[in-house]
Structure formats: C-alpha cells, structure tokens
Amino acid sequence: MVAGPPGRSGACGMTGKRQSRSMVPLMRRLLAVLRDPVAWILVIAGIVELISGGTAARGAILFAGAGLIMADRVRSALARARVNHGFTAAGGAVAVMTAPPYSPEPLQEAVESRRWAVGGIAAVLVSALFAVHTLPVTAVIGIVGVVAVGWAWLTHPHVDAVERPPLRGMLIWGGVLLALGLWELSSLLLQPNMVEGSYEHPTISYLLDPFLATYGGKVVGLGLWALAGRALVRRA
Amino acid sequence: MSSRAITILGYGVIAFGGVALGAAARRGKAAIPTFGSVVRWALHTRSGRIGLFAAWAWTGLHFLG
Numbered sequence: 001m002v003a004g005p006p007g008r009s010g011a012c013g014m015t016g017k018r019q020s021r022s023m024v025p026l027m028r029r030l031l032a033v034l035r036d037p038v039a040w041i042l043v044i045a046g047i048v049e050l051i052s053g054g055t056a057a058r059g060a061i062l063f064a065g066a067g068l069i070m071a072d073r074v075r076s077a078l079a080r081a082r083v084n085h086g087f088t089a090a091g092g093a094v095a096v097m098t099a100p101p102y103s104p105e106p107l108q109e110a111v112e113s114r115r116w117a118v119g120g121i122a123a124v125l126v127s128a129l130f131a132v133h134t135l136p137v138t139a140v141i142g143i144v145g146v147v148a149v150g151w152a153w154l155t156h157p158h159v160d161a162v163e164r165p166p167l168r169g170m171l172i173w174g175g176v177l178l179a180l181g182l183w184e185l186s187s188l189l190l191q192p193n194m195v196e197g198s199y200e201h202p203t204i205s206y207l208l209d210p211f212l213a214t215y216g217g218k219v220v221g222l223g224l225w226a227l228a229g230r231a232l233v234r235r236a
Numbered sequence: 237m238s239s240r241a242i243t244i245l246g247y248g249v250i251a252f253g254g255v256a257l258g259a260a261a262r263r264g265k266a267a268i269p270t271f272g273s274v275v276r277w278a279l280h281t282r283s284g285r286i287g288l289f290a291a292w293a294w295t296g297l298h299f300l301g
Contacts, residue, residue: 038287045294058297065290069283076282132300141301145293152289157280165269165277169261173274176254183246190239200239204247205299212300225296232292235272236279
C-alpha cells in the first residue's frame, strides 16, 4: 500500500470545506433575489392588473420587468461567486475583467434629435386616430415599452455616482404614491365587480376614459406618455 | 356628499399633496428631495431602472393601449 503525499488528503478536505463555505454566500445572494421590493411591487401590480380584467400585454410587461430584475440579480450573484472563486483559486488578488457595459448614450443622444422629435409627434398624431385599447395603439405602445424595458436592462447608468437623496424624503414621496395606489385600489374593490367600472367609486382610468375618447384627449395622453419616456431615457 | 364626490376629492387631495411636496422640495426649505432627484437616483440602481421603465410602459398600456 502506497501512501499518498503527506498532507494531500488534508488539502482536499480544505478545498471541500472552502467550496462548501463559498456556496453559502452564493445561496444567500440567490435568496436575496426574492427580497427585491421593486420586483415584488411589479408582481403584485401584475396580479391586480390581471384580476381586474386587464389585457395579457399589461400584465406581461409587469411580470417581464420583475423577471428581468430577478435575472439581473442572479447574474450578478453568479458573477460575484465566480470572482470570489477565482480569488481563492489564485490564492491572492486577481484582476477582475468584465465586459464593458453597453453605453446608453446612442439612444440618449437620439431622443434629443429633431428627427426623433418629428417622428414622435407624427407617431402620436397617427396613433390618436385610433380608439384607445385597440390593436394599433396597443401595438405601438407595447413595442415602444418592450424596447425601453429591454434597453434599461441591457444598459448601465451613464453616470456612476448619483447622490442618494435623504431616506426620509424618499419615504415621503413613497407615501404619496402608496396613498394614490391604495385609494385607487379601494375604488377598484368598491366596483360592482373587478371588471365593471363604477360611477360612484371611479378609478383613475374610469375618470379619464371620456377624455381619452376624444382625438385631443388621445393626443395629450399619448404626448405626455411619450414625454415621460423621453425624460426617463435622458435621466438614465 | 356623494360617494363619487368623496372618491374624486380623495384623488384631488393626494394630487394636491404631491404638488405641494414638489413645491416645498423646489424651494429647498424642508429636507425633501425633488421628485426628479428621487427618480434620477432610482434610475441609477439596477432594479429601480428596470422597474421605472416597466411602470412607464404599463402606464401607457393601462390608460391608452
């Protein structure tokens, strides 16, 4: 019987322990995916949207957003685990090489251009010829929305450091949005059923529907939506 | 006062609260950030960035699409 080199079995034991130890933070990071509040807000909003008779496209964009956030978290958790493993295997510092993120600048520059402004105005004026909640309008908004969400997922912020606003102030703004959401939800629950609107307990969309039935209303609605998207792209 | 009036008044109060908060933030008297600065910060976090664009796309589909 030939004995192995001294200390070999000990080294294997150490590696095994090290691997199992490195798995713990990985599992912790993967579980942290489920703790992302933004993903849960999108999931809950998607469920409410579907229960209240919303189209599949409306629910899908919210579920897709939640899925992308979770996929992003899993991706970064695995990347960090790989870096940690490389650090351990090399027994010291390793250069972390990651692919350079796609620059968001081309789209940001494009939305500033006159060509995009003219195209956007033309798209709003033509889309407003159709009734809301019909296929042409749904298709235009859906395609633009999917492209924008995909762009947000694929790109990284242009500016690395943005000062975090005071937590108290952010909570106050969150409170306003929460109050609006709860008030809207209470109106929704007081309707005869989840699908049929109520005159006595109108939701925001019920109140806006008569305005959005007119051509001018649709131009204003689509225009404001497009401007809000442009503002998001510029600030991203 | 009818239920409809109370419901609409509720939306009005919340909207007024938002506008007043925005005005206070712009004046810089209270330690309240502007809504724009909160959005800008959220856009520089991975989940906030995706969440805001998804919420924007949903808003369009919900009210118009």
